[in-house]
Every structure is written in C-alpha cells, then in structure tokens.
Amino acid sequence: MLLYTTVGTNDLERAGRFYDAVLPLIGYRRQKQAPGEIGYAADEDVRCRFWVVEPFNRELATFGNGVTIAFDAPTRASVDAFHAAALAAGGTDEGAPGLRPFHASFYAAFIRDHDGNKLVAVCERAE
Template identity: 80%
Template sequence: MLLYVTVGTNDLEKAGVFYDAVLPLLGYRRQKQAPGEIGYGADGDARCRFWVVEPFNREPATFGNGTSVAFDAPSRAAVNAFHAAALANGGSDEGAPGIRSFHPNFYAAFVRDLDGNKLSIVSERPE
C-alpha cells in the first residue's frame, strides 16, 4: 500500500548515524544520500522505502503526536536487537520488547529517534 515513508530531522548527520546502526538489523541499509536526505532500502529493492530528510520548507522538523512508523522485523530477536541498538545510539524507550494485546504473536518494541519520531518494531511470527 505505501510506496515510502519519510521522517524529518534537524541534524541529518546524527540521524544517519542512528539509522545506520538500527536499520541493518531489519535488513535495510543506506542506499542513497543527497543534500538534505538519506534513503534506506532492502538489498534487491530498486527503491528506497524509508527516507530521513531535512524539511523541504526549511522549517524545523517536528514529530506528529499519534504518528508512528512500524517496521516489520524478521524475528523477535531482531526486535530486541533493534530496541537495544536504538537506545545505545541515543534513542529513547517508548515500550520495551514484548507481546502486545493486538494478537498472540504481536511482539513489538517502541522507541523514539533523535528527533522524537516514534518507531515501532514488530515481529508477528510465532517464536
């Protein structure tokens, strides 16, 4: 359904360090960088599906209250690793890894990146 997702940043260099540390744990890597933006995608995907950008209008980047970007993790171990790496790289905890009430296999963790964007990391695989 979605073609790509963007999150704003006020410090592209620091945001790049954060996302370079956490996204490879889910199979994504930095594939493109241009002034004001970094794109991440999976190997073999012709497009970057996740972008970290300085806002085009040059206003400060802000996060949306109630907005969250959810990443599909290949395993519960990947959810745990992403959460730990996010915290180790300056992110903040918004919910430790664990089963959530959405259904019996909804294993998720929640963090905020350096700009306050809320990220959800989810594995729906039974393990």
C-alpha cells in the same frame, strides 16, 4: 500499500548515524544519500521506502503526535536488537520488546529517535 514514508530531522548527520546503527538489525540499510536526505531499503528492494529528510520548507523538523512508523522485522531477536541498538545510539524507550495485545504473535519494541519520531519494529511470526 505505502510507496514510501519520511521522517524529518534537524541534524541529518546525527540521524544518519542513528539509523545506520539501528535499521540493519531488522533488514534495512542506507541505499541512497543526497543533500538533505538519506534513503533506506530492504536488501531485496530496489526502491528506498524510508527516508530521513531535512524539511523542504526549511522550517524545523517536528514529530507528529500520534504518528508511528512500523518496520517489519524478520525475528523476535531482531526486534530485541533494534531496541537495544536504538537506546545505545541515543534513542529513547517508548515500549520495551515484548508481545502486544493486538494478536497472539505481535512482538514489538517502540523507540523515539533524536528528533522525537516514534518507530516500532514488529515481528508477527510465532517463535
């Protein structure tokens, strides 16, 4: 349904280091970089679906209250690894890995990046 999504950053280099450490653990990697933006995609995807950008209007990047970007993770172990890597890379915990009440197999971990963007890795497979 979604073509792509973006999160803003005030320090693209720092954000790139963070996402380079975290996203490969759930199957996404840096595919493109241009001035002011970095694009990530799953290995099998030819299009970047997640972008980290400096705001086009040159204002400070801010996070959206109530906004969460959810990534599909292949396994519960990859959700655990995503959460641990995010914390090690300077992210903050917004919900440790575990089952959530949304349905019986909804296993997720929530974090915030350096700019306050809220991210979640979710595995919906029973393991």
